[in-house]
Amino acid sequence: MNTQKNILNPTLGLAMLFASVAACGAEENTLQLTENGLGDLNSGTSFSVESIAQALPDFIVTAENTYSEGEAYPAIFVRDGDVLVAQVFPRFEMTSHVGAIVVTDPRVSFKGRASIGERFADLDVKPTECVAGLEERSGLALCQDGEFPHVGLIFGGNWAGPDGELPPADILDGFTVKEISWSAGVL
Template sequence: MLGSLPHAAQLVAAGLAASVLVALLIVPDRAAACAPELSDAGLGGITGDTPFDRDAIARAVPGCTVERQAGSSEGASVDILVIRNGPTPVALVFPDWTGGIFSVLVQSQALRRAGGPTLGMRFGGVFEAAAPPFCVPGVEDSSGRVLCPARVGGRLAYVFEGDWQGPDGMLPSPEVLSDWTLVAFLWRPTPFEDPRWVDVAGFDPGEGPALAARVRATVDDPPGLAKLVLYPIVLRASAGGKDEVLEIPDAGAFAAEYGRRLTQAFVSAVRDEPADKVHIDDNGAALAAGRVWIAPVCATEECVEHRSGVIAVTMF
């Protein structure tokens, strides 16, 4: 259903941070061997497991060149990787806070598509058969653009641009949007999430589901999970029929204490929980009925910035 969403500015700013670099992507494309296919699974060989690493991304898009470039978004510095077809940029790759890929912005006809709309189509043609799952208006750097996931729970979104004189943060009416142009594709390793991750729990867009996925991946790896923890942390467990409540000061202590108590039942409970069954409230997100809590925590008293991670573990 079309409509404005709370924190829409955060979603678009995070997903479309390339606005200061978009001029790179609107030069004419030239035929070359660099023509990766874009789908919900990723761009070429770029998937959710691909690190934000120039060499790894270059191997994933054979025929293309990849170079690091400094940019900015809303006044903040950000390093990106530019995928090029010869001298022509094909895509911009943005990092997340863990060293992985946060998003890939594609605004080039050089790519191949496994079906679906193509750049230059009108909004009314892309969503002719049914309304989009939800659309988000751009503000500040992304003002004048609208982001619409291709489908609920998908990793691919369409970026539209058009004329409208309304205020920042307000979604144009369906009548206005119908004539807007598809100018880019946005892919993320994690599905476009339930809005509660942002609106209720307070994560940045994409941050909560990405963190949850990393917790599931490392739940049986004490040193790996320890890297995702915000210290000090409370670890609750049972020993000899008695409940223990341990305050863990650092990663080394966490890996040791967590590793001693780790069971396959605990791993399975966290790892096998469907993503859409995670409990989300204003305290954060509780994985596997509260066995692992993750949340964004203010880094300053004013809470201008935050850090997100594991804040509590219960191993009963």
């Protein structure tokens, strides 16, 4: 009987180990961007660390500044451990509420239509829906999702053309999604 007990304990231990490893894998980031926002984060959410943390309880939420042309702008960063998932910005006309969300994590998709790292050629985005990035966004293609006017796809790639010009179609096809943006108003 002692022999059975010794065999059972390692078997039970292995079963528990496999179950815990499977459970860890199940906790993958399932956050999704939709036309209404990011998970429970939307235009009705107050622009505060507390409100955003309540809308996204499984993430680390911090208030930080972003900089554009030397100017500081308030932002709230959403992280999964050390990984930046998204940046949240206030509305222009009503700074007390969320106005824009910029997703940077490849695990977050836009309704299964687009994810960070996907190629322009593989998505249903037309070059006529895109404009060239300027200044800090020079070299990027800023595209509006044709079906959802609140969502933008920011593409980047290897091209050093003039500021304010989109690359030729064959080069644009090789660009990949760098950011997915959502806005409380039409982009």
